[in-house]
Amino acid sequence: MHQIAPGIYIEDGFAGVTLGALIQPHGTVMVDAPLRAEDARNWRSSLTNLSIGSNRILVNLDAHLDRTLGSRALDSTIVAHESTAQVFRNRPSVFKGHSTDSGAEWEVSNDVFGTRWGIPDITFSDRLYLQWGGPDVVLEHHPGPTLGSIWVLIPSAKVVFVGDTILNDQPPFLASANLPAWIESLELLKSSYKQFTIISGRGGTDGKDSIQSQLNIMKKILRGLERLAKKDAPPEMTEGLIKGLISGMSLPPERRKHYIQRLRHGLYYYYTQHYQDFDSIQQTN
Secondary structure: OEEEEOOEEEEOOOOOOOEEEEEEOOEEEEEOOOOOHHHHHHHHHHHHOOOOOOEEEEEOOOOOHHHHOOHHHHOOEEEEEHHHHHHHHOOOOEOOOOOOOOOOHHHHOOOOOOOEOOOOOEEEOOEEEEOOOOOOEEEEEOOOOOOOOEEEEEHHHOEEEEEEEEEOOOOOOOOOOOHHHHHHHHHHHHHHOOOOEEEEEEOEEEOHHHHHHHHHHHHHHHHHHHHHHHOOOOHHHHHHHHHHHHOOOOOOHHHHHHHHHHHHHHHHHHHHHHHHHHHHHHHHO
């Protein structure tokens, strides 16, 4: 864990996502949860010595499993976007896994099955202000990685947690994404947050180069899928996009196969959901 501004900490030592903690006079605002319940309890314990107040709020930046599965073990009030909360309401109360090889972090963990979900207690649709006696904390809706993706801003410190809007040297999760909205969120980040310290949900602090790199990747994905759609190509043809997309990523050798499968699954699923359905509608009109 290291401090990036007074009272603001990040931790990237757990599997899956980069965590955040905002220490306020009335308690601690936590950003995302570790994947495993045991890691979540260790994270909660490590914050005890830093905390001033006894209250805890957990912010889920989206509904992805690897940032929400450990939420219940943090024993806190959970805040999320309404669309994220709806995903939880539609899930079984206990995580049993699924058969799809999606390249998600939990698929290489053997101790997460049977975990009970932490359901969001507080939801919002556009913007929510948290005031716990310290600097204002603002939660804002910025869809793209998922319908319910949000950012956590601390305006006075010029720090923003952006979740999966930016990923460091790993492919994006596409199955629940909206690519035009994602690109729009990145353009906003590039133009309006030049003076901010930007915290990626997977890799920690980022700069302007990371924003542009992510923007280039997302535009390249969108162009590739649109070319296939114009040819009325079957979804299996999305496999041909993978090599060009990963060529600019520094994938760690031990994770390469896993990350390629993430991209394969996401491209196939996104294409099926956003283009094949559209084509079938066009043909019936």
